[in-house]
Amino acid sequence: MSLLRVILAIIFPPLAVIDRGCGSFLITLILTACGWIPGVIAALIILNKD
Secondary structure (H helix, E strand, O other), rough: OHHHHHHHHHHHHHHHHHOOOOOHHHHHHHHHHHHHHHHHHHHHHHHHHO
16 A cells, blocks of 8 residues: 555545456445545555555
8 A cells, every 4th residue: 555545545535446446446436425534444445455
C-alpha cells in the first residue's frame, strides 16, 4: 500500500481501488455514495489486502 494510494483513498476512494477489479470499484463507489467515511474504510481495507 503506497502513500499515493492512501491519499487517493482518502480524497476519492473509488479511484484508489479501480485496478482491483470491477467488484471492488462498485462496492467502494456505492459505499462512498452512501457516506464518505464508509467508502474510505472500504478502500483502505481493499488496499491493505496485499
